[in-house]
Amino acid sequence: MTSNKPAAESKLQDFEFEAMNLQVGGRIQFITHRTIKPIQHFSTLIGYVKDEYLIVKIPMENGASIVLNEGDKLTIRVFSGVTVCSFACSVLRIFGRPLNYVHLSFPDAIQGTSLRTAMRVKVDIPAQLSYRDVAAVPVFIVNLSVSGALIEAPSMLTPDDEGVALSFTLLVQPNKHQMRVNTRARIQNVSVGKPSNGKAAEVAEIYTYGVQFIDLEPTHYTLLQNLTYEALIADRQKIV
The missing domain is CATH 2.30.110.10 (Electron Transport, Fmn-binding Protein; Chain A)
Incomplete structure (x- = not known):
């Protein structure tokens, strides 16, 4: 649980x-x-x-x-x-x-x-994931931290040791302008289960991947740091 x-x-x-x-x-x-x-x-x-x-x-x-x-x-x-x-x-x-x-x-x-581990924040962010010569796959990020993310994908991913490329958009406070985040990530674990938040109700099961960011840009690190901190202060229900 x-x-x-x-x-x-x-x-x-x-x-x-x-x-x-x-x-x-x-x-x-x-x-x-x-x-x-x-x-x-x-x-x-x-x-x-x-x-x-x-x-x-x-x-x-x-x-x-x-x-x-x-x-x-x-x-x-x-x-x-x-x-x-x-x-x-x-x-x-x-x-x-x-x-x-x-x-x-x-x-x-x-x-x-x-903190013993980086705080994770519940989110629902559409993203694109790609690796090797595989076309970008639409995925959803369901939680985020400064060190990684939990993503849901509709199918099994088979990346190699070079990891994956993950791309998504964050809203920057206080003006909520959009900033695109492009980063490399390494898959740490995978599981199969039901979609979260009722997404893709027609899909019987969905693949969930825990990923760790690789060489995240300092600006993007700060954005994720801000996202986590504001959730910690303003909406602790979003903290995983």
């Missing part, structure tokens, strides 16, 4: 800044403490100067930037795919419209938890 609990976490521990593996364009959770109850927002990392400051986009709410003041205390939470880290910081300088970004103090202490 598949559990709805997220991947098991270890106890809280201290992390070095480099261990967070921050990526430009990566989504972060931006938590303000201006009211009794902390308010959570999503933001994007623009860059940083080591030991000096971070540069992040000012979160948007109802089509406008949230109100910030210099000196405001914040908590930033970062997800790397296999770790969840958080740290306290403060607003150093605000750059308003049309730039809408802010300098934050560099973290003095970082704490977090390591």
Whole structure:
């Protein structure tokens, strides 16, 4: 039986800044403490100067930037795919419209938890899979992580040791523009069962393949990292 609990976490521990593996364009959770109850927002990392400051986009709410003041205390939470880290910081300088970004103090202490496995997110994404001289086969991706995917195919695949080519489209937040992901993957396991979500009801059985990504581009890794983190924060039912 598949559990709805997220991947098991270890106890809280201290992390070095480099261990967070921050990526430009990566989504972060931006938590303000201006009211009794902390308010959570999503933001994007623009860059940083080591030991000096971070540069992040000012979160948007109802089509406008949230109100910030210099000196405001914040908590930033970062997800790397296999770790969840958080740290306290403060607003150093605000750059308003049309730039809408802010300098934050560099973290003095970082704490977090390591996940025993990369978190997987339930999805339903059409994709194309090809290998050797075989024409591209339409498949569905039913879960995704930064390290691989679970795909459903209508027939048996017989790739060699060189693996397969997988192509699919992700929606990039916050504007939901489409980005095509093309990557190599290696099939790790295969099983036969019923289609998920009632797809292809006329098909009696479907082949399910667990694949591991090979040399995923850093930009695409960040996209998958963001997808997983937003599901972790906003919709934990999607976590496998």
